[in-house]
Amino acid sequence: MIRRNNPLIIYSFNHYKTIIKLKKYFMTTSQYNPKIIAHFTSPHNVGEIKDADGVGEVGNPMCGDMMKLTIKVGRNKKDEEIIEDVKFKTYGCAAAIATSSMVTDMAMGKTLDEALKITRQDVAEELGGLPEIKMHCSNLAADALRKAIENYRSKG
Numbered sequence: 300m301i302r303r304n305n306p307l308i309i310y311s312f313n314h315y316k317t318i319i320k321l322k323k324y325f326m327t328t329s330q331y332n333p334k335i336i337a338h339f340t341s342p343h344n345v346g347e348i349k350d351a352d353g354v355g356e357v358g359n360p361m362c363g364d365m366m367k368l369t370i371k372v373g374r375n376k377k378d379e380e381i382i383e384d385v386k387f388k389t390y391g392c393a394a395a396i397a398t399s400s401m402v403t404d405m406a407m408g409k410t411l412d413e414a415l416k417i418t419r420q421d422v423a424e425e426l427g428g429l430p431e432i433k434m435h436c437s438n439l440a441a442d443a444l445r446k447a448i449e450n451y452r453s454k455g
């Protein structure tokens with residue numbers, strides 16, 4: 300008779316779970332287009348602005364991924380407030396990192412009002428589309444940008 304807590308069975312079960320996780324990872328990764336992979340492997344604007352004017356921090360409660368985005372606000376020739384510099388730090392999946400990188404590219408140089416209009420859909424489209432199961436990951440980037448701008452404006 301096979302005991303329920305037989306270490307071999309437990310090992311096999313854990314091994315099976317690992318294989319399923321790896322399979323999911325590679326299936327998802329293979330759905331990423333070259334633009335997403337490029338932003339994931341060489342992300343733009345990584346880091347943190349030391350004397351940032353605004354900070355936005357968000358987390359995804361479903362997976363535990365986190366993003367911190369910092370902005371420096373300047374002015375353009377029309378004397379409108381613009382995002383002069385933006386940097387991010389993301390602890391997350393490939394899609395979270397690629398969307399973080401893309402949102403910083405999209406926001407750089409925009410007026411605050413223009414940057415506030417960037418949606419997660421815009422970020423995903425700019426990346427050439429995300430796999431459906433990864434669409435929620437683009438929330439982090441758009442939300443962190445919005446929070447950083449709100450944080451700046453809340454300081455008056």
Ligand code: FES
Nearest residue numbers: 362364392395436
């Ligand atoms: S799985 Fe967590 S943000 Fe992508």
